Amino acid sequence: MKRLILVISLIIICTGCFNYSELNDYAIATGMAIDKSDDGYEVSMLISNSPKSSEKNYTTVVYSGKGKTIYEAIKEIGLISPKELYIGHLSILIISDSVAKDGINSVLEFLLQEPRSKKNFYVALSKDNKAKDVLSITSPLTDFPSQNLATNLKDTTNLQGSISAIDFNTLLYKLVNKGVDLTLNGFVIVGDIKDGVKESNMETNKPASYIKLTNQAIFKNDKLIAWANKNESRGINIINDKIHEMYIKVKCDNGFIVVDTNTLETKKSVDKKGDVTLNTTGKASISEITCDIDLTKPSNIKRIENKVNNKIQDLELKAINLSKKYSTDIFGIGLMYYQDYPHIYNKIKDYDKFYKNIKFKSNVDIKINTSGSIKQTLKNIEGSRYEEDN
Amino acid sequence: MRIYKTVDKNIDYIKNINHNSSDIVSRIITNNNIKIGYVYLESVTSDDKVSEFLNKSIIGKNTQDIFSNIEDSIYNSHITTLKELDNIFYYLSSGFTVIFIDNYDMCITVETRMSLDRGVSEATSEPIVRGPKDSFTENNAINLGLIRKRIKDENLIFDEVKVGKRTKTKVSVAYIKDITNSKNVIKVIDKLKSIDIDGILDSGYVREFLRDQSSTVFPGMISTERPDLACTSLLDGKIVVLVENTPYVLIMPGLFIDYFHSPEDNYEKPINASFLRLLRILCFIITISVPALYVALMTFNPEIIPDELLISLALQRDGVPFPTALEILIFVIVFEILRQADVHSPTVSGSAMNIVGALILGDAAVNAGIVSPIAIIIVAVTSICELVFYDVDMINAVRFWRIIFIIASLFLGIIGFVSCMFIFVTKLSSIVSLDIPYLTPISPLSTTGIKNYLFRIKRTKLNNRAKYLTRNIKRMVSHEKTNTSN
DSSP: OHHHHHHHHHHHHHHOOTTOOOGGGEEEEEEEEEEEETTEEEEEEEEOOOOOOSSSSOOOEEEEEEESSHHHHHHHHHHHOSSEEEOTTOOEEEEEHHHHHHOSHHHHHHHHHOTTOOSOOEEEEESSSOHHHHHHOOOSSSSSHHHHHHHHHHHGGGTTSSOOOOBHHHHHHHHHSTTOOOEEEEEEEEEOHHHHTSTHHHHSSSOSEEEEEEEEEEEETTEEEEEOOHHHHHHHHHHTTOOSOEEEEEEETTEEEEEEEEEEEEEEEEOTTSOEEEEEEEEEEEEEEOSOOOTTSHHHHHHHHHHHHHHHHHHHHHHHHHHHHTTOOTTOHHHHHHHHOHHHHHHOSOHHHHHHTOOEEEEEEEEEEEOOSOSSOTTTTTTSOOOOOO | OBOOSSHHHHHHHHHHHTTSOTTEEEEEEEETTEEEEEEEETTTBOHHHIIIIIIHHHTTOOSTTHHHHHHHHOSOSOEEEEOBSTTHHHHHHTTEEEEEETTOSOEEEEEOBOOOOOOOOBOSSSOOSSSOOBOOOSOHHHHHHHHHTTOOOTTEEEEEEEEOTTTOEEEEEEEETTTBOHHHHHHHHHHHHTOOOSOOOSHHHHHHHHOSOSSOSSOSSEEESOHHHHHHHHHHTOEEEEETTOSOEEEESOOGGGGGOOGGGGGSOHHHHHHHHHHHHHHHHHHHHHHHHHHHHHHTOGGGSOHHHHHHHHHHHTTOOSOHHHHHHHHHHHHHHHHHHHHHSOGGGHHHHHIIIIIIIIIIHHHTTSSOHHHHHHHHHHHHHHTTOOOHHHHHHHHHHHHHHHHHHHHHHHHHHHHHHHHHHHHHHHOEETTEETTTTTTTTOHHHIIIIISOOOGGGOOBOOTTTBSOOBOSSOOSOOOOOO
16 A cells, blocks of 8 residues: 555656646647748648537637748647647648649658657648638538548549548658659639638538549659649559559440449569569449440450450550659659669669650459349340339 | 352352343242252343243252253253353353252253344345345354255354454354365464454454455455355355354455356356356456546547547537546546445435436536536446446445546556556455465466356366365266266
8 A cells, every 4th residue: 555655656746747738728620731821831720629609519610820831830820729739630631732833841841740640641732722721611511621521532532543542651651762752632622612611501402612522643752743634543543553443434336334343453563674564453343334235245245344454454554654754653663673673773873764764564354243233235125024123 | 260059149140240230130949948040131032932941840840969850851952051150141142041050060051042133035235136035144043054055065064263352253164174275264263263353243344354465455355145155155165254143254265356256147148147257347447447548538648539539529528627637536426425325325315316416416517517428428437337346345446446547547648547557457466365366367377267257168068166276176076978868
């Protein structure tokens, strides 16, 4: 018992309650946006625990501050916010494209230094709009804006195939490592910004404005150099093995066939000369047919498979051409080459030139294993018996 | 001191040592000029028995060799002959009647005890759904009987020690000779004999003398009012200490794992019993650590809490005037007060208690902004989990350590919590009960112990007793599996 009292008194003496703080003294920032201002940066924070209204669970506030450095700008927010700013629960960081064009290294420095910040928040760009506005738009479907952005980014990864969510850790990995360049997703605002930030935007069933995910931006070192289009974005994601499910639309005689691929997987290998082989495999199922084709014939399935393979090859080629055009190694070929042949890699003087001369060979093998519920298109079965399914 | 040869002197002596207490009754009968006198205390003696058995056998007896004549003709099986006056008052207090006869320096004591006990009733503090319902009573003989009728083995032994200078309480040590470690029995009996105290009124008195070390809040022995639990423990090789005048018996050794058991475990299906035991362990962890973890996370390490929960917590905390730790401590103490009030209040005022507890302290306190709803949830969860244990001593120990944990978390956050956990486990492993480490069978590891006590495996497969409790480990009479009927 005496020893116990000693231990307890030691706990009290030895610490002095360092970093003790009550939760309700924090202003919890869940989103952060970085814009350019006249003399430096404008940093906006989305504070999620403002108990303004008693009826709704969550109401949010966006505070912004300006400064020559990010830290300065954040301390500027400290003057506005009545509570201590807490960035341990940041879920998304949005950087405006104008900042990204000048380089993002100096922007990220602060978040890496700060011991309380988690390193697994998502990072995205805002295209053509201020990052602050993207942060402010409310959505009727989710409770608070930053959550809207983060879930949007995370969940859409699987649908279109043009999005790939990148968190802070991955971003640092791609920035710091030689031989691999960065791609980031962008948000655009559709509609009127002024109405979108109002709380009424959450209440209507036809929001005045909303944010939309757009294509990927490609970086050279830490600077934004170009935006890819949709097909190029999809190609990038296929080569980087970022997506495992996506839809592919191919033309047939007088219409289209849409297939859903799943278990899509791409393996890259590089040989001694630096030439790259891409092996893409996967399975697919037919989702929609708007042309005359008889799926009961195996040869027709084979034809569709070939078309899908060609389409994927085409997407990959588009992405490769884009990266070669700006000589930015978004696929991490340099890193792979370095890992396999470090001596040869170290002798390369002009890597950009070397990269432009790399030959890409792509093999695609997609198997269609289910052809959907019906074997023939609706047009073809017209006139035959169809029993009503109650 | 020898007994006087004259009856009057003896009776005067007895009246004198008790200063003419009002409940002393004496009568002198002259039978053929030989004085025969008897004395008893009417407060503990049945008058009917005295009149029925004694008077008949005393009055009108042949004067020749009158002493043995009377002794032989009393219709009672409980007769002792005494030669000393020293111990006489113990007999009188126990409800005996003492007969003195002129010219004999001996006396006869006859048992004429009045029944001052309630009968065997249902166990109130350890109710179970399925299983025997009887419980120990305040009467030592009945208590011994409740054990004897369950274990009809000649090796079941009751050793009696009288403890307490003034109360002279009977303390019985029960054990099964060929199972129990005899070293432990000797140790317990020696300790009982060396107790120097004026009075023993409950087994709680004895417990403090029997324990191996005094510096821990954790109980070193189980106290129960259930005879079935006592008998299970006897069969496992433990020692049961029964104290007169209390329904609570002590079972030694009481190891940590024993407090996660319920007598019911033995009557249920093995898988259910094992599940319930694991559930109780989970409850133990929850009840001891949840308030401390809450304080640590809320005040030092909010990074660990998921986003949406954190925001919800921050909003709930908003406007509460007290720091988190104080808020939790206040509510833990308020709950203890409520419980104390509930335990000792008569059932008539129960509904008033409910209203105060549920409405005023819960809902109204939240609406008034004194506490956050989450704090009430935390305290409620801890308190509910605490009630899973039926042993009051265990609940007290848990309550003590919970507050230590909260204080450690208050000053050091998660680091404080973890270091407190280290101290806690170290403390637990340093306890011994009858030379058996407290955390057995987990540390030191004992597979039979785990099969028996951490889980409960099928009784058909439970061949052995735990090695650390007994040397006679074979539980089954024959190990051979024989294909009986079918």
